[in-house]
Amino acid sequence: MADERLAILVEFVRGNLLTDPNLPLGPGTRLLSEGLIDSLGVTALAAFVEERFGVRLDDTEIRGGENETLEEILSLIDRRCRSR
Amino acid sequence: MTQERPVDLRTPALPPPSPVPPALLDDVETLTAAFEALAARFPDFACLTVLDGERRERRITLGALWRRARTIEAALAGHGIVPGDFVILILPTGAELLSAYVGVLLAGAVPGLVATPSHRVADASVYLARVGAVLENARAKAVLCLPDVAAVLGETAGRVLVPADLTGDPASGAVARPGATELATVQYSSGSTGVPKGVLLTHGAMLNNIRAVRAGLGLLPADVSVNWIPLYHDMGLIDAFLLPLLSGCPTVLIPTMDFVREPALWLWAMHRYRGTISWAPNFAYAYCAGRVPEDRLAGLDLTSWRIAINAAEPVLASTIRVFTTRFTAYGFRPEAVTPAWGLAENVTIATAHPVGVLPRVETLDRRALAVDGVARITSGDGVASVAVGRCLPHCDVEVRDEAGCPLPARRVGTVWLRSNSLFAGYRGDPEGTRRVLVGGWLDTGDRGYLAEGDLYFLAREKDVIVVGGEKHAPHDIETVINAVPGVRAGCSVAFGVLSEARGTEEVAAVVETRETDGLALERLRAAIQVAVARATGLGLRFVLLVPPGGVEKTTSGKLARAATRRRWADRLPA
Numbered sequence: 004m005a006d007e008r009l010a011i012l013v014e015f016v017r018g019n020l021l022t023d024p025n026l027p028l029g030p031g032t033r034l035l036s037e038g039l040i041d042s043l044g045v046t047a048l049a050a051f052v053e054e055r056f057g058v059r060l061d062d063t064e065i066r067g068g069e070n071e072t073l074e075e076i077l078s079l080i081d082r083r084c085r086s087r
Numbered sequence: 088m089t090q091e092r093p094v095d096l097r098t099p100a101l102p103p104p105s106p107v108p109p110a111l112l113d114d115v116e117t118l119t120a121a122f123e124a125l126a127a128r129f130p131d132f133a134c135l136t137v138l139d140g141e142r143r144e145r146r147i148t149l150g151a152l153w154r155r156a157r158t159i160e161a162a163l164a165g166h167g168i169v170p171g172d173f174v175i176l177i178l179p180t181g182a183e184l185l186s187a188y189v190g191v192l193l194a195g196a197v198p199g200l201v202a203t204p205s206h207r208v209a210d211a212s213v214y215l216a217r218v219g220a221v222l223e224n225a226r227a228k229a230v231l232c233l234p235d236v237a238a239v240l241g242e243t244a245g246r247v248l249v250p251a252d253l254t255g256d257p258a259s260g261a262v263a264r265p266g267a268t269e270l271a272t273v274q275y276s277s278g279s280t281g282v283p284k285g286v287l288l289t290h291g292a293m294l295n296n297i298r299a300v301r302a303g304l305g306l307l308p309a310d311v312s313v314n315w316i317p318l319y320h321d322m323g324l325i326d327a328f329l330l331p332l333l334s335g336c337p338t339v340l341i342p343t344m345d346f347v348r349e350p351a352l353w354l355w356a357m358h359r360y361r362g363t364i365s366w367a368p369n370f371a372y373a374y375c376a377g378r379v380p381e382d383r384l385a386g387l388d389l390t391s392w393r394i395a396i397n398a399a400e401p402v403l404a405s406t407i408r409v410f411t412t413r414f415t416a417y418g419f420r421p422e423a424v425t426p427a428w429g430l431a432e433n434v435t436i437a438t439a440h441p442v443g444v445l446p447r448v449e450t451l452d453r454r455a456l457a458v459d460g461v462a463r464i465t466s467g468d469g470v471a472s473v474a475v476g477r478c479l480p481h482c483d484v485e486v487r488d489e490a491g492c493p494l495p496a497r498r499v500g501t502v503w504l505r506s507n508s509l510f511a512g513y514r515g516d517p518e519g520t521r522r523v524l525v526g527g528w529l530d531t532g533d534r535g536y537l538a539e540g541d542l543y544f545l546a547r548e549k550d551v552i553v554v555g556g557e558k559h560a561p562h563d564i565e566t567v568i569n570a571v572p573g574v575r576a577g578c579s580v581a582f583g584v585l586s587e588a589r590g591t592e593e594v595a596a597v598v599e600t601r602e603t604d605g606l607a608l609e610r611l612r613a614a615i616q617v618a619v620a621r622a623t624g625l626g627l628r629f630v631l632l633v634p635p636g637g638v639e640k641t642t643s644g645k646l647a648r649a650a651t652r653r654r655w656a657d658r659l660p661a
Contacts, residue, residue: 019377019378033613033616033617034626035620035626036613036616036617036619036620036621036626036627037616037626037627037628038593038594038616038625038626038627038628038629039626039628040626041554041555041589041625041626042555042624043347043374043555046344046347046348047347047348047378050348050349063204066620066621066624067616067617067618067619067620067621067622067624068617068620068621071620
């Protein structure tokens with residue numbers, strides 16, 4: 004299940020947010036601070052997470068060093084689901 | 088104001104025809120007088136539309152805008168605001184912000200717009216520091232914001248007012264009647280951190296620029312303006328709001344974040360309102376072309392779009408191509424692409440490509456450009472260069488060498504500008520003003536060349552990084568890097584690197600360290616990237632860690648960014 008969601012996120016980020024499909028992208032890649040996506044990309048990613056997983060993330064929750072890898076974002080989604 | 092209701096954007100809804108004569112704008116000397124004339128003569132004209140991502144559409148008449156503005160004017164007076172005071176507005180795109188802007192003007196005070204926190208990804212503390220610096224620089228008497236921002240501003244900001252504080256009876260006396268040379272707005276659009284620059288604009292300069300842009304683009308009351316660019320940006324406040332409104336054009340505004348979440352909203356708004364003109368920085372065209380799914384475009388009709396301004400950051404030929412190719416199938420006309428160039432110190436743009444004429448792109452010989460500073464056309468592989476157009480009425484540009492002497496055509500130099508819409512100075516910084524305003528001319532700091540009457544823009548000479556239409560000072564990024572343990576303090580440089588794919592700049596840094604161990608270097612790189620992202624919201628795409636001495640300095644010990652960049656060019660993207 005976790006793997007499936009990770010694949011969905013990877014596919015979205017690669018297909019919609021990365022400008023160069025050859026950039027290395029893994030569960031631990033720091034999307035924002037490594038400059039793979041910018042603040043607009045964060046907003047688009049948050050919107051996608053809400054649409055796909057029904058979990059609302061605030062743009063400001065994803066930031067340098069915090070909730071910026073896909074792994075961290077998945078665990079944030081889990082925490083939100085549990086607390087509902 | 089009409090009821091907010093979700094609408095079907097596929098159904099065209101032409102805004103009401105404009106009753107405003109073009110002469111109205113020619114007969115006024117201040118923004119205040121222009122609003123007063125519009126509201127008095129056409130109170131029922133529902134010229135403003137705010138559309139959001141939920142498809143709620145709100146139409147606002149000039150009369151409603153005016154009434155709310157007069158209420159705000161009276162409330163401000165009640166809170167001790169007097170003519171000449173500076174009032175900062177931190178409000179999202181919407182009717183309240185527009186009314187507040189006008190209300191502050193009616194009170195004779197000077198409004199300045201600042202981004203709301205949701206517009207940037209950074210620490211709340213960093214946001215507060217930035218706003219605090221703006222308030223201090225502006226010596227603002229009051230801040231108008233929503234309760235959530237008021238809560239974080241707390242006691243730090245002097246008088247903090249929310250919409251609930253701005254109620255009561257509208258003012259009934261005469262509105263302020265400033266002179267044309269008095270201040271109308273302070274513009275804070277550039278820089279993420281550090282010392283903010285408040286660009287002071289007079290009523291006369293703002294109206295002159297608005298009239299020049301209107302004439303240069305041939306804007307008529309029958310045009311329909313549709314925009315999502317943030318209003319705190321100079322291009323937002325002036326070109327997306329004041330220019331169309333005072334020209335009598337129906338004016339549609341979309342909150343920026345709703346465009347970012349769903350770029351197709353921009354296109355569908357152009358479709359619904361039969362939009363004719365829109366303003367955006369280069370990256371937005373790349374963003375839109377790359378991120379709108381094809382299945383969201385069925386039935387889209389962009390044939391009404393006659394002016395697609397591309398300004399505020401380098402205009403890339405590749406972006407124009409990608410956007411045009413993607414959307415011609417939906418009626419977008421390639422000749423609608425209108426590159427332009429300007430800066431806040433001129434209110435907004437000073438040059439624009441002729442409307443309705445295909446953009447002019449030439450290919451330059453790389454070596455002649457880099458070595459001789461000459462823009463020589465080559466038929467082979469080279470650098471694509473896009474013309475940003477010709478001078479608007481009452482604007483002159485010169486390209487000068489370092490000694491300040493005008494250069495002949497096709498020689499690259501610094502672009503100087505003279506116009507009747509130049510700024511009055513930087514707030515509280517007469518020395519900074521004197522540095523750039525010399526003998527009636529403005530040293531824009533931009534590099535470019537002239538050819539056949541067209542201005543072509545190269546990279547910025549000023550040390551400025553432009554990401555997504557917003558300017559960032561390298562110094563601010565370097566300050567953050569220097570504070571990271573393991574970095575040789577004072578020995579880092581940051582600069583922008585053009586990304587064709589992203590249509591904007593990415594940030595690169597060359598950083599000195601004594602560290603040599605591979606793992607430690609990786610950790611340092613990560614620590615630097617996280618620190619910069621936290622402090623500025625910017626991602627550091629390229630970090631080159633070099634041994635002591637790797638960062639070039641001048642003989643006086645100042646950082647030499649360009650020389651450092653050249654030295655490590657083979658290890659950084661072009």
